[in-house]
Amino acid sequence: MKIAIAQLNPTIGDLNNNAQQILQAAQEAASQGVRLLLTPELSLCGYPPKDLLLNYSFLQNMKIQLEDLAAKIPSNLTVLVGLATINPQANLSGEKPLFNSAALLENGEIKQIFSKRLLPTYDVFDEDRYFEPADESDFFKIELSSNKDDYLSVGVTICEDLWNDDIFWGKRQYLVNPIKDLTHLGVDFIVNLSASPYRYNKQKLREAMLSHSAKYYNIPIVYANQIGGNDDLMFDGNSVAFNREGIVVCRAKSFESDLVIVEFDPEKQDLLPASIVELPETEEAEIWSALVLGVRDYTKKCGFTKVILGLSGGIDSSLVAAIATEAIGKENVLGVLMPSPYSSDHSISDAEKLVNNLGIKSETIAISEVMNSYDSVLEPIFTGTSFGIAEENLQSRIRGTLLMAIANKFGYLLLSTGNKSEMAVGYCTLYGDMNGGLAVIADVPKTRVYSLCHWLNRDREIIPQNVLIKPPSAELKPNQLDQDSLPPYEILDDIIERFVNEHQSLTEIIQAGHEPMVVQQVIKLITRAEFKRKQAPPGLKITDRAFGTGWRMPIANRWLDTIN
Structure with a gap:
């Protein structure tokens, strides 16, 4: 069975053009015999939509666009589309008003809705402001032939859902681990819809984490990431797939839109090798x-x-x-x-x-x-x-x-x-x-x-x-x-890195070899420049x-x- 990843560059709030990108990817995938197409997290509205999510008409238009998109998807193609959905219990239960969701589109219909379980609230993320976490992990069945017993079970996760394996991190950041829960449900492989912002060297961390999870849980993982620049954030793509042994079998381009195809072999119960785009050679x-x-x-x-x-x-x-x-x-x-x-x-x-x-x-x-x-x-x-x-x-x-x-x-x-x-x-x-x-x-x-x-x-x-x-x-x-006013940049940048990025104390920075007066001067300047x-x-x-x-x-x- 062929699986395609549509590595898309949505514009936040541009529902019509974002839907058109998804449709074009679906048509291209269908022409190549693809059975399942993945799109990034919140691919219909773009990530992060921020307080656009407080606008009810925006949410309603998103729902209308999804229904229209479902009707246009080629037959015999199943598509997962990221969007925000309304939480109908919010006013009764005191929960957050929305879910960060993935809609399963097939044969002109919205067949199933999956929602994100782990909501990040650190660094640039503020998802708890809008979204309610889903109670449980879920999967769907995709038929391989007219025989209804001939199907694959596909576990669905959304971005952060893959980032809480306590064995890899050495600590637990959330109460639940969606990957573990899905393996207990007996899924054949896991897909992930992501909008993971760029920082340099992050892809190496992503791949180390995904490789560990695929190998440890003995489960293939297909990861679809957004690309593009949205305000101060860039998204680097690098969508990737791992087989059961934790080996990369497919990788999309960095910083470019792409459509890549990887095949799942039902007999081997694993992903087969496909195209692998090399990562940039240097940090620069x-x-x-x-x-x-x-x-x-x-x-x-x-x-x-x-x-x-x-x-x-x-x-x-x-x-x-x-x-x-x-x-x-x-x-x-x-x-x-x-x-x-x-x-x-x-x-x-x-x-x-x-x-x-x-x-x-x-x-x-x-x-x-x-x-x-x-x-x-x-x-x-x-x-x-x-x-x-x-x-x-x-x-x-x-x-x-x-x-x-x-x-x-x-x-x-x-x-x-x-x-x-x-x-x-x-x-x-x-x-x-x-x-x-x-x-x-x-x-x-x-x-x-x-x-x-x-x-x-x-x-x-x-x-x-x-x-x-x-x-x-x-x-x-x-x-x-x-240098009349500042320490040499090699010294200044190291102090900034330690203080701002690594949250080191004044004492720790001094112990790293920096002059106490210089460290005190730099920290004072950093603090006073906040305005x-x-x-x-x-x-x-x-x-x-x-x-x-x-x-x-x-x-x-x-x-x-x-x-x-």
Whole structure:
């Protein structure tokens, strides 16, 4: 029996076009003799739909689309479609109003509904806000011939349902284990509809977990994952299937829509080898693909066709320009150079060389006169004070205002170019370089920015060589270097990783070899910069702990007085 995985890229809320994607996949699968087609979690509405789920008309339209889709599915094809369904007992029992479900479509009808049992409420997930967990795991029978005794039992799980094997994790995160329950029901294999957000190296973890479960429970597993960018989240696809021995027998593409087919042999009671797409060769290749996908989909799904960004001649804006060029084409990217009296000659020439290397459009707007105008207006108030951060930040805010003006005038999306290291410690200017509709590398530490640029230059020069070797500088005052205010980025990024991602204490970070005064300084900067991060544009997430949807820190707090 042939099983197909439709690795789809839905747009959240676009029920009609999402249904059309599913139908097209169904028609293609049917033409290749497929009997069962899997789609991702919430494939009809897109994941995560968030508070769209509070809109009753949205739920009703989803139900109508499902019924219409069921009527159009080719005969002799069974399809599992992800959607939200209404919990009819909610008002009587005090339960949550919805279920995160999978609908079984066959012969023009909605044959069966399965609902998710394990609802994640950590990091970027907030499913308990909307959904009630299902009470039990369930399966369906798929007939192989006209003989009604000739069938397979297929266990259905949805995303997190596969993530609670206490033997693999060494701990139990939920009270139940749906995989174990389904094996007790005697199913022939398990399918999983997922919308698992990307972070780098996550596929290795997924596959280790799925391989363990398939081998330990002696059950084949077919896993269908969403792809695409939705706001700050990217979904990498990499849908995969494992045989009873825990060996990969099929893998779909990374960061691309795909339709892959794997065959289940009823006699062997196992999945047969099929096509296996290789994973990206390096972390840099993987992260690059994720960021390109994130920019492409955010731009398209928000209704933009062109982007604009400021080009300083620095490494951050150079990387963002390269990502944007790959994502939407060089003809759709505008880089703006805005030199000030403190801009070095090489910053201008490096930016111009980048423009030529990428083939993008550019404009140059000198800001000296605008700076003089601000100085003149503020002179009565600033009299008797020394040049300082306020004057430095004015330069950044002038640039941000000019970029926003151009973006508004021509309907461009402004891309912010700040990295995670800067966002962590507040080395960025509100209403200046933080302006924008999308922060492309806000979850990319500075050291990773460098490794990505070196990787990008592996075959030819894209990022100018001088950009890679000159000391980083905001160039907001004479001879300024980042290291005047911050520790070296190798040290800073390690402290940020330990404190933000690994939740290590001040004492643990010091014991790892860092100077106590440096650690205290960095932690203080991270904590005090919270008000800035709350006002930043969405930033594409590539790590476990990004300053986005899953970051929920208070702004006004006194916990610095108690940390150790």
